[in-house]
Amino acid sequence: xxxxxxxxxxxxxxxxxxxxxxxxxxxxxxxxxxxxxxxxxxxxxxxxxxxxxxxxxxxxxxxxxxxxxxxxxxxxxxxxxxxxxxxxxxxxxxxxxxxxxxxxxxxxxxxxxxxxxxxxxxxxxxxxxxxxxxxxxx
Ligand SMILES: [Zn+2]
Ligand SMILES: [Zn+2]
Numbered sequence: 001x002x003x004x005x006x007x008x009x010x011x012x013x014x015x016x017x018x019x020x021x022x023x024x025x026x027x028x029x030x031x032x033x034x035x036x037x038x039x040x041x042x043x044x045x046x047x048x049x050x051x052x053x054x055x056x057x058x059x060x061x062x063x064x065x066x067x068x069x070x071x072x073x074x075x076x077x078x079x080x081x082x083x084x085x086x087x088x089x090x091x092x093x094x095x096x097x098x099x100x101x102x103x104x105x106x107x108x109x110x111x112x113x114x115x116x117x118x119x120x121x122x123x124x125x126x127x128x129x130x131x132x133x134x135x136x137x138x
Pocket of ligand 1: 008010011012013075076077079
């Protein structure tokens with residue numbers, strides 16, 4: 001299994017992930033749309049214990065976008081690194097766009113399509129969930 005390497009745009013924050021990715025989602029919720037400035041945000045689920053910062057962590061900042069959700073970003077360039085659920089802090093949801101190289105991922109799910117942008121149409125055949133399907137893939 002290959003390690004995944006990622007970094008923010010300015011490279012002040014870098015990290016590696018030592019696990020095979022089993023869950024990949026495109027989140028259409030309004031918070032992800034605003035925080036990422038895009039139609040949806042794409043995340044892979046990783047175990048906190050298998051995620052390691054390679055840089056020091058003085059350049060990261062966090063923001064609570066809701067009671068449960070804590071979002072981590074680079075305070076220099078603003079790249080969104082990840083979010084985690086404060087009730088399940090052992091799982092990290094890393095922004096896939098920060099990962100380098102050609103990585104292989106499982107089929108993605110669309111989540112929170114109930115709040116997707118009206119100006120974006122989902123035109124693929126991936127599974128869609130109105131909200132969040134939970135932590136396991138059915
Ligand atoms: Zn940065
Ligand atoms: Zn979201």
